[in-house]
Amino acid sequence: MPVEEFVAGWISGALGLVLGYPFDTVKGQREPSLPASSVLPTQVRLQTQTTYRGIVDCMVKTYRHESLLGFFKGMSFPIASIAVVNSVLFGIYSNTLLALTATSHQERRAQPPSYAHIFMAGCTGGFLQAYFLAPFDLIKVRLQNQTEPRAKPGSPPPRYRGPVHCAASIFQEEGPRGLFRGAWALTLRDTPTMGIYFITYECLCHQSTPEGQNPSSATVLVAGGFAGITSWVTATPLDVIKSRMQMAGLNQRAHRGVLDCIVSSARQEGLGVFFRGLTINSARAFPVNAVTFLSYEYLLHLWQ
Numbered sequence: 001m002p003v004e005e006f007v008a009g010w011i012s013g014a015l016g017l018v019l020g021y022p023f024d025t026v027k028g029q030r031e032p033s034l035p036a037s038s039v040l041p042t043q044v045r046l047q048t049q050t051t052y053r054g055i056v057d058c059m060v061k062t063y064r065h066e067s068l069l070g071f072f073k074g075m076s077f078p079i080a081s082i083a084v085v086n087s088v089l090f091g092i093y094s095n096t097l098l099a100l101t102a103t104s105h106q107e108r109r110a111q112p113p114s115y116a117h118i119f120m121a122g123c124t125g126g127f128l129q130a131y132f133l134a135p136f137d138l139i140k141v142r143l144q145n146q147t148e149p150r151a152k153p154g155s156p157p158p159r160y161r162g163p164v165h166c167a168a169s170i171f172q173e174e175g176p177r178g179l180f181r182g183a184w185a186l187t188l189r190d191t192p193t194m195g196i197y198f199i200t201y202e203c204l205c206h207q208s209t210p211e212g213q214n215p216s217s218a219t220v221l222v223a224g225g226f227a228g229i230t231s232w233v234t235a236t237p238l239d240v241i242k243s244r245m246q247m248a249g250l251n252q253r254a255h256r257g258v259l260d261c262i263v264s265s266a267r268q269e270g271l272g273v274f275f276r277g278l279t280i281n282s283a284r285a286f287p288v289n290a291v292t293f294l295s296y297e298y299l300l301h302l303w304q
């Protein structure tokens with residue numbers, strides 16, 4: 001099993017994450033139960049809290065109360081984790097295609113796989129990476145929903161002191177399975193949308209590149225960017241549910257499952273709730289995935 005795709009996936013995932021993290025940090029919404037005085041500057045907030053008037057309001061309040069650092073809250077942890085997850089995603093995707101078509105990454109330019117094979121390989125990668133992603137994503141969402149400004153005299157201490165303390169607290173309070181809270185929603189979110197992710201990328205590259213040649217850097221950037229947007233647009237409704245399942249039991253009522261969360265969210269806040277964070281998801285998805293795919297292709301070309 002060629003390992004270079006795993007390594008290239010690791011590095012490209014880390015690069016993409018750093019570029020996209022500030023966008024990532026403006027997507028959540030406060031639950032009414034959270035203290036009105038606290039400022040809530042993180043990505044998941046537009047999806048789990050209801051105080052912000054929108055992206056700009058959330059960004060202004062984030063900067064005003066937590067400075068620029070507020071946009072990078074909890075990033076140290078996802079850098080390592082998302083890189084590993086991206087490594088699994090791209091490594092499994094490429095090796096599944098190798099198993100389905102008996103062609104390596106380089107050979108596929110001359111012998112492009114069918115879109116059915118690309119979709120199957122993408123779904124396989126999406127399904128398997130979700131298992132690795134689940135605990136990391138839960139910790140990221142919990143940290144991003146910390147509501148206290150950075151340690152200021154008199155401010156209440158945050159519930160979690162950092163990713164390791166967060167993981168230990170969840171393990172202690174909710175048991176080992178607590179670390180996989182929201183994993184089912186995450187798997188439902190990522191499996192089909194990763195298929196869409198890779199089909200969009202490969203289709204745009206194939207349409208814009210002369211037969212048998214490697215796509216140009218500009219083509220890879222644009223194809224990667226639109227692959228990110230397409231997959232996030234289709235993933236946003238379940239992304240909202242996933243975030244709510246992950247926050248359940250803390251400051252949100254626990255749900256009896258994904259369907260219960262979908263029904264109760266729609267009943268209480270209308271169907272629009274499933275598109276919270278769509279704009280910021282899309283704005284973030286283009287640069288993040290453009291860089292991810294460009295660095296991935298560059299590294300594989302370098303190691304050819």
Ligand SMILES: C[N+](C)(C)CCCC[C@H](N)C(=O)O
Nearest residue numbers: 190193194231232235285288
């Ligand atoms: C499948 N889903 C849409 C959830 C993600 C697809 C893109 C993943 C990429 N690492 C990013 O952070 O944008």
